[in-house]
Each structure stands twice: as structure tokens, then as C-alpha cells.
Amino acid sequence: MSRGTISIAGVGKEFGAATVLDAVDLTIAGGSFVTLLGPSGCGKTTLLRLIAGFLEPSRGTIAIDGVPMQGVPPRLRPLGMVFQNLALFPHLDVFENVAYGMRIRGMAAAEISGRVSRFLTLVGLAGFERRRIGQLSGGQKQRVALARSLALEPAILLLDEPLSALDLQLRRQLQVELKSIQRQLATTFVFVTHDQEEATMLSDTIVVMNGGHVQQVGTPGEIYRRPASPFVARFVGDINMLDGRIEAVDAGSVAVSVAGRRIAVPRASVVGNASTGGTCQLACRPESVRLGEAQADALSIEARVSALHRLGPTVKAVLDTPLGPLTALMMADQPRVAELAEGKTERLSVPSDTFTLFAST
């Protein structure tokens, strides 16, 4: 088990009568970049504050590297935290902000200044030592907050939506830097965000949360390709959802009828217990919708193009089909895509193995 492993077992948290977290089980591997992703109110910030020790769980246990954290105050936990509003000390300059934790620990002055300059260099702020916090831009403040918590070399760094106040350009840039810093230090990063793109971009592992529950844990690819619930499918990326009826279940596939058409979805793509006669939802990503007949087993339909958005390298088409509206995302340089126009009728196909089937319970 590498340094900075967090084990969360059966953790629940109530505020008065409101249950914010309900029986969360989660293991965060040491040295990985993990994102807690979910809409506001899903409990992700509460979970982060429970790990930090600013809150105590109502039930369950949290252990860091095997040591139970119950009753351990935040200052004695082996972790750093970057706050949403950064919480930099306004009365101290950049140097003193980064040196703060080291001063508390009573480190020698020479070691403090050595470490401060090392970490300011790491975040690209060498030479800013004597600037006051009020003189810094949003991105620079961000870097100071990062350097301040990393300078103590914690096993774990908790980040509570630290980039949410920045504009998109700067955000993208800091995401890249954040990831590269995490790779260099091999510190466990636990990052809270509601932005699925940010989560996908940064993480080794994404923990999708909703309504106080963990919905799915997986790599960004797994979460995108094999969402564990309709909620995850909708929350991570664009998705088309179709209602269907299960016609037959056999060893290799599940046969579904969708508005009179029949397709066979491989068993590997089925979530939940599919039983003959039951209803289900079929999810497919916009990029799985193709123009023309597919070679392999596929859902094939006639559709009218109701709206067309050309987005540079890609084209997004909203299509009227007998199954309801479908969104398709295609590469703009395909010859047939270039000829698409609003109002035209086209034949579409969605390969069966690109669907995820959610059986209704």
C-alpha cells in the first residue's frame, strides 16, 4: 500500500435531520489523482471535509494509511487542503504564506527559505516571494495556495473546487500544471469538482456522486464508456436515452425492441437484471450515431436533421427520429457530413455494441 491511501468504510453524515452522505465505501489509492464529481449538494464537499477532519462522520470510519482518523484533529492529519476561496492569509506576503506551516512546526529558517523557494519554483512563482496577496492575479493566488499546502509535503492533498473562480483559458492551463505537479510529487490528490470535463482531464479515478451516494468509481474511460447508472450516463458527457422493452435474454446478448425495431445488445453492456418483458433504457453517446447503414448489427432509422451546429472539427446534429430526438456528433471532414443540411432526411445507424442498457428494476 503506497503512502497516502485513504480507506472510507460505511461513512454517513447527517446535519440535523438531513442525510448528506449515506454509507459511502471508497478506497483511494496512494499517489493517485482522484476526483469527487457530482452536482451541487451531492455530498462531495462534505466527504472532502470529513477526510480533512473539519467534520466528524455520523457513522463509519475513515483511515489514512491504515491509521483510523476518528477524533484526530485536522492539524494532526497527514494532509493539506486547498480551499475553494483559497483562504490565503491577507496579512502575510507570498513567502510567509508558503512558510506558514513550517513556522508552526518550528523549522529552521534556512530550511524554510529553501523549501519556500523550491515550492514557489514548482508552481512557477519564483521571484514573487515579497508580493502581497492583494497584488496577485487569480491564477497566481491559486499557485500560492497550492505551494502553501504542498510545502509541508503531505501524503494527501485535498482540493475543493479550487479552479472554479477562474476563466476557462487559465483553468485549462492550471489543470495541465496541476496534473504534472501531481505526477512529479506522487502525492495523493483528492479533487472536488462539478465539472465533468475537468474531472476527465485530471483524474486517474473519478468518483461520481449523487444524493449522498457513490454512483460509480472508475477511470474516466470506464465512466464514459460504461456508466453504471442513467444518472452517471447523463452527468458525464452528452448522451441519448431511448426507452425500450426487453424481448429476449440469452447467454450472449439481450434483445430489445425500440419503437418497433429490434436490436441485440451484448451482455457486457447490460447494467442491472434484464428479464424478458421488462422495460429498459438504452444509452448511446452522440459520436456513436453514424450516417448511413452500418455493416454490423445496428439500430437503423430514418431521421430528419432539425438543427445543425458546426463546431470546427466536429458537427453536432439534432435529429428528429421515430424514437424521439437524437443528438449526433460527427467529424466535419467526412464527405457525407459536409453535405448535411437542416431539413434533409438521412438514414442513421447506431451499432448495437455501442449501447449501454439499463434494465429497470
Next chain:
Amino acid sequence: MRGATSTPRSLGWLLLPALLVLALFLGSVALLFFHAFWGKDGFSLIYFRQILDRADYHEVFLRTVSIAAIVSVAAAILAYPIAWLLWRLPRWRNLLLVIVLVPWLVSLVVRTYGWLVILGPKGFLNETLKWAGVIQSPVPLIFNDLGVVIGLTHVLMPFAVISTLSVLLQIDHRLEEASESLGAGGFDTWRRVVLPLSLPGVFTGLSITFLTSMGAIVTPILLGGVRQKMAGTQIYQEVVYNFNMSKASAWAICLLLLSALGLALLRAAEAALVPKADR
């Protein structure tokens, strides 16, 4: 549309009371200077010279400044924990604030007489100490400078509490969490984060209590010694008993200058202690 054009004019009338107050204030100050420099025989600096020459007058000013300095520091030190508690206990804040402010509902004279009952030679404190055998004869707690300091500190402390609290309330609680996550305990967090950030409020309180003590009249008259005057009581005596407006004015101007000097020193101390970017 009609409202839009008539609003500035009606707002102009609202300035009238403020202008009247300003005129009254400036007029009084002008009158003060006139009296101070214009005696029975025309322009004269006799009262200023008197102040500069007489050692007993130096003593009065020295006592005034010393008492004001001690009172403002004592009020700041006593007020800080109260303000901190009010800040820390949001649920109790309103109740505690009422307790801090309730003395203001009682007239200053009544409050000061309260101290006579407690601190007098036959007062509660001396009688209790005598009964307990700690002392044989009463300790002189009032009718001296100590009595004035106690009385003024009591009267002025709520100002210090409120000015400190108002700044504490602006401190983001996340700063404390950040400090804690960086390994600081409660005391370290207070010393390194909360205290420096609350200093501007402490200095505001110091300024208010210092200036008010400099001009105190009622408390020194009731609790002070007969011969241990403060500048305020001296001026009061010149105006009310001696009808010597010129002397009173000269004293008032000297008191004003000393107050301004004290305020300037406080400002300098604040500038040295509190970094510029936070103010």
C-alpha cells in the same frame, strides 16, 4: 420622469441639517480660537504662556494624557476577550451584546455613583476585604487617579468591544481552517492569523477610548481626587465657575493638540504593525 428631475432638488434640502450642524461646529471652533487669542486687552498669548510656565498645569496635562493612555489600553485588553467570545459564540452573540451595551441605558452619573457604592471607603469591596481580614483599614480605590481609570475604563469599554468585534466579524472562518490544516493549533491560529487581522479594530477602539478619555469631565469630577484635576475638569471649572472663557479656550486648544498628537502616534503604531494591503 417628473420624479427623476425633482429628486436632486428635494435631496438638496436633506443636506440642510448637516450644513447647520457643520456651521455650528465651525462657528464654535472659530469662537474658541477667538477667545483663546483675544482677551480683555486685545490679542494676547497670556493663557498659553501660563500653561507653558506653570508646573501644576503641566501636571494636569500629563495626568490627562497618562489616564487616557492607561484607560484606552486597559479597555482594549479587557474588551478583546469579550469581543472574541462574542465572535466565537454566534448563538449567544445578541444576548451577550445586550449585556455589553445595557450599561449605556443607565445615565453616566448613576453608573458612576455605582462605583462609589462598590469602591468607596465604606463600599462593598473594602468592607468585604476587611471582613475577610485581608486589610485592616480601607484601601483608597476612589477619589484618586485609580478611581478615574476604573470609572472611565468601565464607561468606554463597550466602544472597544464593538470596534474589535466589527473587525473580527469580517474575518473569513476558512482562514482559520486553512491555518489548522497547516498544522496550527487554536492558540497559534489566533496569534498568527486572527490577532493580526483584528488589530485594525483594536486600534479603532484605542482611538475612540483615548479621545473620549482625554475630554472626560463627569467621571473625574465624581471619582477623582479634589486636587487631581484632568484637563476636562479644569476647562469645566474655568467656564462654569470662573467664567474665564479665554483661559478655557486656551486649555481646550492645548487639549485638542495633545489629542491630535496622541491620535497621530496611534496611527503610526498601527501603520507599523498592520501591513498596508489589508487596510
